[in-house]
Amino acid sequence: MTQPLRLGIAGLGTVGSGVVRIVQTHAALIAARAGREVVITAVSARDRTRNRDVDISAYAWEADPVALARRADVDVVVEVMGGHEGPAKNTTEAAIAAGKDVASANKALLAIHGQALAEAAEAAGRVIRFEAAVAGGIPVIKALTEGLAGNEISRVLGVMNGTCNYILTRMESAGLPYDTVFEEARALGYLEADPMLDVGGIDAGHKLALLAAIAFGTRVAFDGVELEGIGAITIEDITQAADMGYRIKLLGVAQMTGRGLEQRMSPCLVPATSPLGQLQGGTNMVVLEGDSVGQIVLRGPGAGSGPTASAVMSDVIDIARGLRLPTFGQPATTLRAAKPARAAVPAPYYLRLQLLDKPGALAKVARVLGDSAISIDRMRQYGHEDTTAPVLIVTHKTTRSALDEALATFAQTGVVAGTPVAIRIEAV
């Protein structure tokens, strides 16, 4: 019988406790599947005395996660502390240096330091796995790295932050403004301590950068992700998008273009009847597109103790089974540095303008679009509210630069009040 695989758990929050629970509950099941026992030998967390719903008394305690990472009786360090500097980074580096494998749920750490960590791990013959870092319980890293390994990937997209999707779907279903639903989400404990990680798209941007690295064989480049949060989305946009058959989602899109790697995490319109359009509440969805396979859609819980721990255990059991791969699916030294391309792929856009009540106003707006070579697919003008009238425009495909030119010119027409809203319509 092969020796047991010995885990050291760094972090005993929601995810860490979930991992402990699975190892304790399913010891026989895991041993049958992995061909060897998986056991926990040591744990580390900030507070030893905190009341937890799992019994950790059988495990050695380390106050310092770096010391845990160096223990001789640990084979795999499970890093579920979070944060892209400090203890998480030190622990991961110490684990690699001490010859341990790592299973991590830390999207920020890997999105920012992934290249260096992968190179260090591969030089040491160790693996870093991070299924839990992207889309919670959905086995999307495995699907992309292994399941679609025979495909040239053309596009990866998805809804990867459940909190934002909760806020947007709740705004629509209850007809409530952003600020109200944001406060509701905060009260429900759905938001990170720094809410910009959620509503600013940062957390989802980390995930997108990790998927893009695997999909395109490029060095993970979070700083190449165009980030735009959901804070500017109004209930008017949600309602009027719905009227035209769309829903607004915080959508991550990565694709390789002739001009470089495009990575966007921003609000987009998607058809209300598409799988992405129908995604309600905190669920995540990732769409993978490859030249042979076509389109694969994966849907599941993007957060929570059980789903995230399930993903961690998938990595742990892979390691126990001897399934070992480079961090990003191919050796880190072979990953290319991709040139970032800003919104290189043309798309239709949804525009919302407040038109002043002046003769010829609509004609002026239409002429600005025409001058930027943007043609109009559909337009609706609503009745005047006081001195302005809302106008909705769906354009045909155009480049972001042509659109920006038109948006800048609107201000000079003298017939547009305030700042126009422009939201990309993504084909899904």
Add this chain to the structure above:
Amino acid sequence: MTQPLRLGIAGLGTVGSGVVRIVQTHAALIAARAGREVVITAVSARDRTRNRDVDISAYAWEADPVALARRADVDVVVEVMGGHEGPAKNTTEAAIAAGKDVASANKALLAIHGQALAEAAEAAGRVIRFEAAVAGGIPVIKALTEGLAGNEISRVLGVMNGTCNYILTRMESAGLPYDTVFEEARALGYLEADPMLDVGGIDAGHKLALLAAIAFGTRVAFDGVELEGIGAITIEDITQAADMGYRIKLLGVAQMTGRGLEQRMSPCLVPATSPLGQLQGGTNMVVLEGDSVGQIVLRGPGAGSGPTASAVMSDVIDIARGLRLPTFGQPATTLRAAKPARAAVPAPYYLRLQLLDKPGALAKVARVLGDSAISIDRMRQYGHEDTTAPVLIVTHKTTRSALDEALATFAQTGVVAGTPVAIRIEAV
């Protein structure tokens, strides 16, 4: 540099040609990901001279696939011939005996002979992989075997035959009867040479049996699958189910119960708004439910050259990378023989009866249900057509045996014409 991995392709139909195309088109991509080259050394098919859209002139030709399987210059035999006896079985057995790994798209062979083949392969230290056998391009075998390996699986379900789903959705969208759409599907080339493989649920039943073996650690038992095809589904049932918020799908469901392993492949009603209910046309969808992860939904193309070849290549690249697992995720000798349980899990049912125009008819029907301890959730009686009136009933949860008792008793009431229709409503 590691030696190239050498493939022998047995079968050059749709799938085999697709595999050749990927290997030829993506040699560099695959080598980067696999860490070694993947090459084709030999091929075998029924007709060497047939016009193919891939160039096979560089490969050795074997008229006999068994000879191909024994070639010294082949490491992995790709079995994409199909059929559960004859050449496919002989070739797979010969490959294992000759010390080759096997990547197979053959659901019938594995559903019927999987246990014996897995035992032989594992005794010889070889692997048999079959991602392409279930749900085409969707990496569902990998998701279940590896991605959810930390979960106790509670249920696996899904739409696994694209042709049946095409027929059912086309019946609904065009308002056409089964026979008409069946002939359309045949004319479009969507049906197997023996159409019962599709519309009788056999092909999908093979896939379900394979998923159940992995999910529950049991010996693959196709003969334990309750099979019911879609041939008896009428346009009336589809329309009336839609009126009540449901769609009819040929749904496979496997779950472990206190009474044994339940495996059903049969028409079921699912909520029209659920992901399964919204699945249109030839697309497949598999839902995996585990105790930690909750529910994961996978959606994608279930057939076709590109998607199926993508799945074959996933297995081939796994082998090239050294990722080796027992056929069903744990050693075949440790798989349990599960007792088959027929519809052990209670469910609500949809019933459609033709009620004769007699006083007290509805009361008699209601009493029969009550006597079998079946309570009614919703009922609709439509206007009389000639001498009978259609009655639709949605029951609360009941057992199949109580329902069968009620169905048998209806005939004795003297108020029910013809044979009542009963379709299970699956919670999804």
